[in-house]
Amino acid sequence: MKQADVRPKVFCIGLNKTGTTSWAYAMAELGYIVGSETKATMFFDDWVRKDFSRIIDYCRTQGQAFQDIPFNLPGTYREMDHAFPESKFVLTVRDTADAWFHSLINFHGKYWSLSGHIPPTTEDLARAVYWRRGFLADYCREVFKTPISDPYNRELLLDFYNDYNKEVVNYFTDRPGDFLVLNVSQAGAYYRLCGFLGLPSGKGEFPWLNRT
Template sequence: MIFKRKVQKSKVFCVGLNKTGTTSLEKEMMDFGYSVGNQMDGTRLTNDWKKREFSRIIKLAKTADFFQDAPFSYPFTYVIMDHFFPKSKFILTIRDNSEQWTDSLTKFHSKLWGDGKNPLSKEELLNAPGIYPGFRYDVIKSLFDVTDDDLYNKRVLRNYYNQHNNNVKEYFRHRPNDLLILNISKPTAYIELCDFLNEKPRKTTFSWENKTADIKK
């Protein structure tokens, strides 16, 4: 009997913000045979990240090949992952521009927890389901420098998006082979991903998952 040895996958971290196609990327990574980290376990470590305590986040990162969203999409985490998991690869998922991302995030949250039209109020965000009461509110306040009466301030969110992306690009500026900047809406995005991961293409384009427009109130 001949046993085939499982090919070891490189560890890959998606460091793009939520609502940049991370769910679609996760699906493709699973199709490539990557084991995917438990997203809920990652979300539960948000308070660790807020205190810059990375020990449990590092422990979680040892459990699979691919991770995305909280807390891996938060500032600073990619620096720690790069240090503790050398030779890993990083993918920065992006939208066409900061305004598109801001509108997508705001509408997505409104459709999930509000009236589907207007930005969420403090009360709506406090009442949104999460791992503990008020969790969604705490995340917004810890990530964005916003006031309670304007939690989805467009200028603040656009600046956050641009700053995050610029910081990631600057960190990997002299290591272009370790970072892929990926806009999954581009016709060439899927092939770019395959080339970056040295994977054989199974199709030609991405399937866009978790679109805001697909959520029904």
């Protein structure tokens, strides 16, 4: 077995629009096999049902590093921690909750607002196709718990961001070898990731991908 094959799984559990794409790119550069985000997103409905069996099976065979849906959905990190006891977890964050909110609505507006409205309207989300039609509307309802009439309610989303991050940090309290909070925009973030993974760092900074 190659050395790469016996590496612990690494899960990026930061919310979308916290630098997760840049993290995945860096992990690939570091020699990790990064699981397909497109394939993993299709387990969203499994997460809604709180059935993690297919997600766990996917992780056993389809990569060494994983990010975004369903791994950054509330509660998934607990299931992955139990299924893969030697795994590591990275919580990517933005400078502020407000910075995350604006990045999120700008990104969603850029790709899924048929009306040109930022954030997308309820009607936009119902028509938008990402994996399947209506997925984004389901996502806002199931994950953010926002009302159908106001899917990007600012106060609810800011609370969601802060509450999710606090919950994750509390779960991994006193486990510095297993858990890292990382802001990829900060100087030295790449070195911190490499140190956390026990790897030498050959470059200085993260690439900035999917910026909004």
